[in-house]
Amino acid sequence: MGFQINTNLAANNTYRNLNSTQNALGSSLEKLSSGLRINRAADDAAGLAxxxxxxxxxxxxxxxxxxxxxxxxxxxxxxxxxxxxxxxxxxxxxxxxxxxxxxxxxxxxxxxxxxxxxxxxxxxxxxxxxxxxxxxxxxxxxxxxxxxxxxxxxxxxxxxxxxxxxxxxxxxxxxxxxxxSGTTATGGTTFTVDTATLAAGKSTFSSVSGGVTTSVTTGTLTGSAAGGKFASVDEYAAKLTSDSSFNSKYTVSVDKDANGASTGITVTAKDGGVVDTTAPAAAGLGTGSTAAATTGIKFDTxxxxxxxxxxxxxxxxxxxxxxxxxxxxxxxxxxxxxxxxxxxxxxTAAESRITDTDMASEMVKYTRANILSQAGTAMLAQANQSTSGVLSLLRG
The missing domain is CATH 1.20.1330.10 (f41 fragment of flagellin, N-terminal domain)
Known part of the structure; x- marks a missing residue:
């Protein structure tokens, strides 16, 4: 290699390495000071996401x-x-x-x-x-x-x-x-009963109390007459009373005319609700009519x-x-x-493993970069002095 001054390859090479070391040193300082391994997307794009x-x-x-x-x-x-x-x-x-x-x-x-x-x-x-x-x-x-x-x-x-x-x-x-307190009991709903068409089967009743609808379907009710029909209104009322599903929510009483003949039934909800007047799901029951319905309890009797x-x-x-x-x-x-x-x-632990700096490992990198930086600076000074021998030739 010739003796030249226009291009100092040694100095250029030393400067390039020193620049790289300075970048590594800056990166280590940033990670050590922030405690984060990822300070910008360029550090780890996938890890950042x-x-x-x-x-x-x-x-x-x-x-x-x-x-x-x-x-x-x-x-x-x-x-x-x-x-x-x-x-x-x-x-x-x-x-x-x-x-x-x-x-x-x-x-x-x-x-x-x-x-x-x-x-x-x-x-x-x-x-x-x-x-x-x-x-x-x-x-x-x-x-x-x-x-x-x-x-x-x-x-x-x-x-x-x-x-x-x-x-x-x-x-x-x-x-x-x-x-x-002080009001009358809730009025029941009266249904006419036609025993001629009141066949064996299930009966459904519903009522509304406080906006909540309660519906009850009885078990299969069977009368003593031919074909399971009911011999009287009283027999049908007795069957309703004996049904546990009906009895848990309602009571029933038999209505009679002036001659004492049974004409229908009155169904009352135990929770004070108003019983639906629509004919229940039982053949022979007509559309009901509800007595004046008010809520409350009394203690006069x-x-x-x-x-x-x-x-x-x-x-x-x-x-x-x-x-x-x-x-x-x-x-x-x-x-x-x-x-x-x-x-x-x-x-949080998973995020820490991705983003947080391993301080011990990073300190090793920082120490290495710091030593290389000092060494590179010294070598750059030496490289810059390496062409000074040309002056001796010029003076000679």
């Missing part, structure tokens, strides 16, 4: 866990109101049992009615005052009237990421209206007090069912929170 997806899931799960905590708060608030509702209903039942005793005079029963009326007013107040963030929970208005509230407990937009809380059975306002006990028992059962449902969904929320937290922890 995966880590951003994981980051979205972790963020969503964190918020979802808070949503589930809100769900727990909502159901606990609702159950608090239902707990006191049940206590009030138990007190009402005690008063109804007390009123069923004919040792009470009119004044005593009036005092019982006064207390029950006050308790009913408290049920109404509970229904309107039990709310979470301005959402009434126990008056049937939650979820736009459906009684259902949806909680986002997952990070995605699918159905599996939501839990629905059904508060439709926790309508304390409807309970208060149903048990409003022993018979009314006994009816009140039955009506209150139905509401106690309804509240117990609602509380059981709320307790079940609270347990579900607790498990959803645990699952969400575990998933968030695991996804």
């Amino acid at each position: 995966i880590s951003e997806g994981l980051k979205s899931q972790v963020g969503g799960l964190t918020v979802a866990a808070r949503n589930a905590q809100d769900g727990v708060s909502v159901v606990q608030t609702a159950e608090g109101g239902l707990t006191e509702t049940q206590s009030i209903l138990q007190r009402m039942r005690d008063l109804a049992v007390q009123a069923g005793n004919d040792s009470n005079n009119d004044a005593s029963r009036a005092a019982i009615t006064t207390e029950v009326s006050s308790l009913s007013d408290e049920l109404t107040r509970i229904s309107s005052s039990t709310n979470f963030n301005g959402i009434n929970l126990l008056d049937g208005s939650a979820g736009g009237g459906s009684g259902k509230l949806n909680f986002q407990v997952g990070a995605n937009g699918d159905a599996a990421s939501q839990i629905t809380v059904d508060l439709s059975g926790a309508n304390v306002k409807n309970i208060a209206n149903t048990l409003a 022993a018979a009314h007090a006994q009816a009140a006990i039955t009506a209150i028992d139905l509401q106690i059962t309804a509240v117990s069912t609602a509380r059981a449902g709320i307790g079940a969904v609270q347990n579900r929320f607790d498990h959803a929170i645990n699952v969400t937290n575990v998933a968030s922890e695991n996804l």
Whole structure:
């Protein structure tokens, strides 16, 4: 190789290596100072795409866990109101049992009615005052009237990421209206009966109470006459009474004309609902007519007090069912929170493995680059001095 000064190949080569070392040194400094292996897409394009997806899931799960905590708060608030509702209903039942005793005079029963009326007013107040963030929970208005509230407990937009809380059975306002003290019992629905066409078979009755429809279909009812027909209206009414499905929801009585002849039946819903007047699914029953139907319980007679006990028992059962449902969904929320937290922890670990810097490994790279940088700087200085011998030739 000739002795030349215009092109210093050694210096150029040293400079190129030093520039590469400086880039590596800068990259190591950036990773060490940020703690991240991926600071820009150029560091790892595929890793960046995966880590951003994981980051979205972790963020969503964190918020979802808070949503589930809100769900727990909502159901606990609702159950608090239902707990006191049940206590009030138990007190009402005690008063109804007390009123069923004919040792009470009119004044005593009036005092019982006064207390029950006050308790009913408290049920109404509970229904309107039990709310979470301005959402009434126990008056049937939650979820736009459906009684259902949806909680986002997952990070995605699918159905599996939501839990629905059904508060439709926790309508304390409807309970208060149903048990409003001082009104008459709900009127039954009267159906004409034609025994000539009343054949053996099943009968279906339905009623509506508080917007909830209850339908009951009996077992196969068979009369004593030829072909399984019923010999009389009384026999048909007796068969209805003996049917467990019908008897669990309704009572039946036989209507008679002025001569004492049976003309039809009157069906009354035990929950105080209005029985549908449409002819039930039984040949021989005509379209019914409903007596003036009002809700409520009375304590002026022993018979009314006994009816009140039955009506209150139905509401106690309804509240117990609602509380059981709320307790079940609270347990579900607790498990959803645990699952969400575990998933968030695991996804955070996965993101860390992709994006976080291995500080020990990166420090080794930094030390290597730092030493090479110092060595390269020294060698560049030497390379720049390597052509200075030309001056000796020129002076000679």
